[in-house]
Every structure is written in structure tokens, then in C-alpha cells.
């Protein structure tokens with residue numbers, strides 16, 4: 001008689017009620033291609049408010065090959081607690097993890113198990129090897145590509161092409177050898193994916209990438225915050241690189257705290273571009289003198305920045321004021337910034353007047369330099385005031 005081996009497919013979930021049953025069925029349907037592997041499914045749910053847990057519990061009652069546990073918040077917790085549960089309660093010969101929303105074609109399961117049969121202890125489902133496909137939007141594609149490139153250069157090994165996706169299979173023996181202290185898996189971030197891969201490589205994983213087809217979501221909504229994930233992959237990768245170069249700076253920890261400032265800076269940068277475009281437009285098209293042009297261009301940038309900061313940078317701040325009050329305060333703060341900026345431009349204009357700097361064939365008007373000189377002091381002023389006043393977080397009662 002053929003001795004069957006057991007693979008437990010871990011599906012972490014948060015609000016996947018509309019996808020989970022269909023996807024579990026798809027996973028089980030792969031059993032006809034998995035040779036001497038039989039499959040079981042474990043769902044680790046982070047207390048989804050949509051009732052995913054109750055649904056899976058009812059499925060588990062009917063099918064002894066479906067298991068479900070409740071875990072704390074965060075994808076990393078869902079993954080690590082899930083595998084730990086498998087190891088202690090389900091005694092698997094292989095651990096598999098996949099997104100639960102059905103974006104990953106389940107046919108990656110037999111491919112990954114085949115790699116384990118070939119003697120690898122880590123199989124990576126990859127959109128970037130032959131036969132793999134990435135059917136996401138351009139923005140998401142850029143993210144996967146950019147994050148992967150930075151990780152491959154800073155962390156490596158460069159030969160691994162897929163680092164941000166979940167689809168992986170590995171042996172329990174490898175999982176137990178991985179030093180989870182290297183993995184910030186309790187963070188409410190998707191950083192678990194590349195960080196776990198790095199820790200597996202450090203633990204001496206023998207890995208192989210197999211083709212993975214990744215589709216757009218059918219139901220439910222994305223929990224992936226593309227900016228946050230990109231930021232986390234970049235800062236994590238630089239942290240690993242710095243430590244490798246012998247610089248023991250807690251870069252990763254520092255950048256966790258600086259995320260709001262970085263977002264504010266990016267909004268400021270976008271605003272500055274808008275400000276500059278209108279400033280030049282008013283000077284060139286309407287013949288405004290630079291100080292006047294600066295008043296109008298800055299007002300336009302203020303509205304742009306308020307909206308971006310309110311709905312992105314400080315989205316999670318609970319303020320005691322409503323949006324109109326915040327807009328009012330933001331305008332006052334910006335007025336302070338405007339006075340500082342116009343003051344600087346006026347001062348420089350009075351000193352240097354209308355002139356040009358010639359760099360080779362390039363002729364740069366002085367007013368360009370007046371403009372850029374205003375940026376650092378105004379950024380410092382704006383961030384300090386908005387952080388402490390406009391979007392001041394209300395303390396929980």
C-alpha cells in the first residue's frame with residue numbers, strides 16, 4: 001500500500017466570507033494532482049467581523065479535513081500561529097501557506113509539493129519565473145517589481161525573484177529551524193512575507209521557485225496597503241543591509257516611528273510641485289511679480305495638501321474637531337507657512353532682484369532659487385504644527 005503524506009494548507013483570513021468556501025474547495029480539488037500527498041486545510045482567522053470564522057466552523061463540522069483557529073490581529077500572527085498550531089495538532093509532513101481570497105491559482109499546490117519531493121525544503125510560488133503570471137493593476141505590478149528588486153539587492157539572494165507573495169510550501173523541520181526573532185511577525189504589516197523568507201534562507205533553506213498565477217480579487221476587499229507594504233519592504237531591506245555592513249543602527253525600528261513624517265514629506269513634495277507649477281504659470285502667463293505669484297500658488301497647494309493629509313497621512317488620527325475645523329486650522333498653519341515663505345522670497349528678491357545664473361547653456365532665473373529656499377523652514381513649521389494641533393490624536397477615555 002502507498003504511504004500517504006499529509007500537507008496542511010494554511011489560509012489566513014480577515015473578512016473573506018465570500019471567498020473562503022469556494023477556495024477551500026479549489027484546494028481540495030488539487031488532491032488529484034498531488035500524488036502521495038493528502039491535503040488538509042487550516043484557516044487562521046483574526047476575528048473577522050464579517051463572520052468568516054462562523055462560516056469556516058460550520059464547514060469544519062462537516063469535513064474533518066478542515067480546521068479553524070482564532071488568532072490575534074495581523075497577517076504575521078495568522079501565519080505564525082497557524083503553522084505552530086499545525087505542527088502541534090495536525091502532525092503534517094509539509095506546511096503550505098496561501099492567501100485565502102482565491103487570487104492564487106490553487107494549481108501551485110501540486111507544483112510546490114513536487115519541489116519538496118525533489119528534495120527541496122522550501123518551495124516558493126513565483127509570478128516571475130517561466131509559466132508564472134501577475135494579473136494585477138499596473139500600480140501593484142510596479143510595487144511587486146520595485147519591492148522585489150530592493151529586497152533582492154539589499155537582502156538577497158538575488159536569484160530569488162518572488163519575495164512579497166504568500167504562496168510557499170516547506171518542511172516542518174525547516175520551520176522549526178527558522179529563528180523567528182529575525183521576523184517582525186507581530187507587526188500589523190505584510191512584512192512577514194519577505195522577512196520570513198530571509199529567515200528561512202538564513203536557516204539554510206534549500207529553495208526552488210515554481211510558477212504561480214496571481215489574479216485579481218473576485219470578492220471582498222484588499223487589506224494590502226500598497227504604500228505601507230512598499231515602505232516596510234524598503235526599510236526592512238535597508239535595515240538588513242546596514243547590519244550586514246556592520247552598522248548597528250536600529251533603522252527598521254526608527255522608520256516605524258517616522259512613517260507619518262515620511263508621508264507628510266511626500267504630500268509636501270507633491271504640494272511643492274503644484275505650488276511651483278502655478279508659481280511659474282502666474283509669473284509667465286500673467287506677469288505677476290514673484291511675491292504675488294507665491295501667494296496664489298501656495299493657496300492652491302494648501303487645499304491639495306489638506307485633502308491628501310486628511311485622507312492619507314493622518315487618516316487614522318481621531319481628532320476632536322470636524323473636517324471643516326481641521327481645514328480652518330490647516331489654513332491658519334499654512335498661512336504661517338505662507339508668511340514665512342513670502343518673507344523669505346521677498347527678502348531674497350530685495351537682495352538679489354531679477355537675475356540669471358548661467359550653467360553652461362542653461363539659464364536659471366534667480367526666482368527659482370528663491371522658491372526652493374523656502375522649503376526646509378516651511379516643512380519644519382508645517383509638520384510640527386499639524387502633528388501637534390491640526391490632527392492631534394484624542395486620547396482614549
Ligand SMILES: Nc1nc2c(ncn2[C@@H]2O[C@H](COP(=O)(O)OP(=O)(O)OP(=O)(O)O)[C@@H](O)[C@H]2O)c(=O)[nH]1
Pocket residue numbers: 011012013014015016044045046071072073074075077078079098099100101103216217221222223224
Ligand atoms: N489572519 C489574518 N489574515 C489576514 C489579515 N490581513 C490579511 N489577511 C489575509 O491575508 C491574505 C492576503 O490579504 P489580501 O488583502 O488578499 O492582500 P493582497 O492579496 O496583497 O491584496 P489584493 O490583491 O487586493 O487581494 C488574505 O487571505 C487575507 O484575508 C489579518 O490581519 N489576519
Ligand SMILES: [Mg+2]
Pocket residue numbers: 099101103217
Ligand atoms: Mg489578495
